[in-house]
Amino acid sequence: xxxxxLGGGSVGYSIAxxxxxxYHNITIVENDRQRxxxxxxxxxxxxxxxxxxxxxxFKAGVSESDLCLAVTGVEEVNIxxxxxxxxxxxxxxIARIYSPYISNLSVxxxxxxxxxxxxxxxxxxxxxxxxxxxxxxxxxxxxxxSRGELEVQEIHIDENSPVIGVTLRELRLPSKVRVAxxxxxxxxxxxxxxxxFEQDDFISLTGxxxxxxxxxxxYFNVKTSPKERVMIMGGGETGYYIAQALEHANFEVVLFExxxxxxxxxxxxxxxxxxxxxxxxxxxxxxxxxxxxxVDSFIACTGDDxxxxxxxxxxxxxxxxxxxxxxxxxEYAAIVKKLGIDRVVSPRTVVASRIRGxxxxxxxxxxxxLANQSDIEVIEVEVSAKSEACQKKIRDLGLPQQCxxxxxxxxxxxxxxxxxxxxxxxxxxxxxxxxxxxEQALEKFKV
Numbered sequence: 226x227x228x229x230x231l232g233g234g235s236v237g238y239s240i241a242x243x244x245x246x247x248y249h250n251i252t253i254v255e256n257d258r259q260r261x262x263x264x265x266x267x268x269x270x271x272x273x274x275x276x277x278x279x280x281x282x283f284k285a286g287v288s289e290s291d292l293c294l295a296v297t298g299v300e301e302v303n304i305x306x307x308x309x310x311x312x313x314x315x316x317x318x319i320a321r322i323y324s325p326y327i328s329n330l331s332v333x334x335x336x337x338x339x340x341x342x343x344x345x346x347x348x349x350x351x352x353x354x355x356x357x358x359x360x361x362x363x364x365x366x367x368x369x370x371s372r373g374e375l376e377v378q379e380i381h382i383d384e385n386s387p388v389i390g391v392t393l394r395e396l397r398l399p400s401k402v403r404v405a406x407x408x409x410x411x412x413x414x415x416x417x418x419x420x421x422f423e424q425d426d427f428i429s430l431t432g433x434x435x436x437x438x439x440x441x442x443x444y445f446n447v448k449t450s451p452k453e454r455v456m457i458m459g460g461g462e463t464g465y466y467i468a469q470a471l472e473h474a475n476f477e478v479v480l481f482e483x484x485x486x487x488x489x490x491x492x493x494x495x496x497x498x499x500x501x502x503x504x505x506x507x508x509x510x511x512x513x514x515x516x517x518x519x520v521d522s523f524i525a526c527t528g529d530d531x532x533x534x535x536x537x538x539x540x541x542x543x544x545x546x547x548x549x550x551x552x553x554x555x556e557y558a559a560i561v562k563k564l565g566i567d568r569v570v571s572p573r574t575v576v577a578s579r580i581r582g583x584x585x586x587x588x589x590x591x592x593x594x595l596a597n598q599s600d601i602e603v604i605e606v607e608v609s610a611k612s613e614a615c616q617k618k619i620r621d622l623g624l625p626q627q628c629x630x631x632x633x634x635x636x637x638x639x640x641x642x643x644x645x646x647x648x649x650x651x652x653x654x655x656x657x658x659x660x661x662x663x664e665q666a667l668e669k670f671k672v
Contacts, residue, residue, distance in 0.1 A: 226584060229254070229290040229315065231276035231306045232297030233264045235553070236321065236347065239573040240294065240580055241267050249584075252285045276306040279313070288314035292583060296321040308339040317590070319343045319583065323462065330638065337636070342590070343583075347572045350579055351526070352466030354570050355549055359455060359471070359522045375632050375639055375655075376434045377405070380447055382426040387446050394418040400643030402432040402440045405629055405657055406601070415601065415627045415657060431631045432641045452477045456520045456545070458506030458536045459527035460484070460491050463551060467524060472496040479515055481506030507536050509543065518544030526551040537566045588612065588670045590653065602658055605634075606670045610650035614669040620644035627659035628666040 226249050230237045233255030241251055241264070251269040254276050255261045264271045274281035276297050287293055293315040295303035300322045307320035322328065322344045327335055336344060382388065388396060393404055393416055407416040408427040416428065430437050441447040453476050457464045460482025468480050472495055480495075482488050483505040492501045504511045506525070517523070523540035525533035530552045537550040547567045552558070561569050582593040591605040608615055614622055619630055619642060633642045634653035640646075648654065658666050 226250070226291040226586075227286065227289050228252070228584075229282075229285055229287050229293045229310065231282075231293065231295040231303070231310070232321075233257075233260045233271070234296075234298055236296045236573060236576060237294075238264065238267075240296065240577050241269050243577040243581070244584075245269055254281055254285050275302075277302050277309070279309050282306070282310055282313055290315040291317065291586065293318045294321075294580065295319065300324060300327065304335060304339055304341065304344075307341045311340045311342075316586075317342045317583065319345055319580075322346050323348070325462065325465070330636070334636070345576065345579065346462070346466075347576050348462035349466050350575045351551060351570055351572045352463050352470060354575050355463075355467055355524055355526070355551070356470045358549055358568055358570075359453075359467075359476075359524070375431055375641060376437050377429055377431050378437050378441070379406075379427055379429045380441065380445060382422050382424060382428065382445075384424050385446075386422070386424070388422040388444065389424055390421055392419055392421045396422075396444060398440055398444060399432075399436060400645075401641040402430055402436050403629060403631060403641070405429045405431045405631060413601065415629050415659060417626050436641070453521040454479070454516075454519055455522045455524065456506075456512075456515065456517065456540070457481065458523070458525045458533070458540075459551075460487050460501070461526070461528055463526040464524075465491060465494075467526065468495050468499045472498045479520075481511070505532075507532060507539065509539065512540060512543055520545045521547065523548045524551075525549070530554050530557060534561060534564065534566070538564050541565045588667070588672070600660055602660060602663065603631075604656050604658060604667075606654045606656065606667070608648055608650055608652040608654060608670060609672045611672045612670045614648050614654075615650050617648055618644065619646050619648065622648075622669055624669065625662035625665045627662050629657045631655050631657055 228249050228251045230241055230253045233253045241253055245251055245268045253264050253269050254272045256275045261271050261273050272285045287310040293310040295307040297303055303320040307318040311318045318341050320341050326332055328344055404416045406413050406429040455471060455476050455478045457467055457480045460480055468478050471478050478499040480499055480501050481504050485503050488501050488503045517540055523545040525536040527533055533550040533552060537548040541548045549568045550566050552569045553572055582591045585592050588606050589604055590607050594602055632639050632655040
């Protein structure tokens with residue numbers, strides 16, 4: 226593929242480094258001469274100049290790009306550059322953003338109006354990865370594709386479950402709640418309508434949090450478990466996204482932020498389930514006063530690697546059950562493993578992994594393996610007006626058995642569709658597909 230990366234800073238460099246060994250033709254546009262020289266260490270072509278200059282983009286060959294990534298340090302430049310690249314002929318364009326208001330469709334739809342295929346936020350992607358760890362979910366990919374708007378909950382079918390021996394068809398779940406995965410005897414597959422539930426099965430339900438919680442009580446007799454305590458150190462964009470993702474679920478969240486003005490913003494924009502405390506989170510006294518020894522998950526996500534490591538180590542010593550830290554610098558990777566930190570998340574690694582999912586052609590916008598399940602993939606498919614699936618109800622598509630439509634992205638709003646949902650041109654269809662039926666499922670969306 227021909228890939229153009231606009232911006233050769235730490236993010237652009239790490240993306241190029243992860244892709245340059247994959248037989249891709251990569252061009253990087255960078256306006257800083259010193260950075261441009263460093264980029265020559267990689268097997269890439271470097272063009273010196275501004276990413277927002279149409280002449281520079283023409284020189285970089287964006288008209289021939291299969292994928293153009295605008296990842297400079299200025300989000301306005303990224304949006305403008307991605308828009309120009311799309312107008313110049315780039316097949317797909319992605320722009321990095323920082324501010325939450327840009328992704329708020331109720332204010333303004335930047336993707337639609339600037340003709341950009343996707344906006345990505347390192348902070349939001351990092352937050353979703355940390356939320357997945359807190360929730361001990363295996364559904365990382367689905368959470369990312371749906372941008373957190375669809376929930377995925379895994380439950381255990383114990384010996385007292387009322388569904389043992391009942392088939393999925395007989396259970397008659399609400400139309401907007403789907404059983405996605407069935408894990409049995411260390412293997413996993415998509416659950417078919419005639420499959421029955423057995424003791425010690427693990428099943429994954431997809432849908433909105435409200436719909437899933439209602440189904441758990443009514444059909445599976447699952448009682449609401451005690452709220453888990455989560456403590457977040459750092460109220461920047463990553464901390465804000467984490468708190469926002471957990472405030473609707475069964476969590477009690479404490480968020481430390483030392484900037485008083487930022488605390489006021491957080492307190493006014495988050496629900497009552499989140500307690501905002503104006504402190505830096507590194508103080509042993511502050512941690513003990515807020516009962517750190519009762520915390521199920523501690524997340525250190527300030528903008529400083531050293532503070533995150535110190536905060537996570539301190540929380541672990543004071544009794545937090547599991548601790549996570551955001552660490553950007555790769556040289557710290559060997560150190561943190563020895564300090565008792567349960568998991569370190571690198572924003573660069575998260576975004577590089579995410580970008581690899583976009584290296585597709587045709588109707589497929591994103592394709593990647595479902596976490597820990599080598600035979601099942603999550604794909605995001607764009608619906609063309611000329612495809613067989615367009616203007617059809619889901620029930621009439623004739624999809625193979627090992628294929629499940631988990632969500633529909635309709636103009637930026639992700640919904641859990643029922644069988645009567647009519648697929649519209651421009652919809653983005655989120656599907657879980659077994660690799661044996663991949664081509665058969667994709668055939669419905671080809672032009």
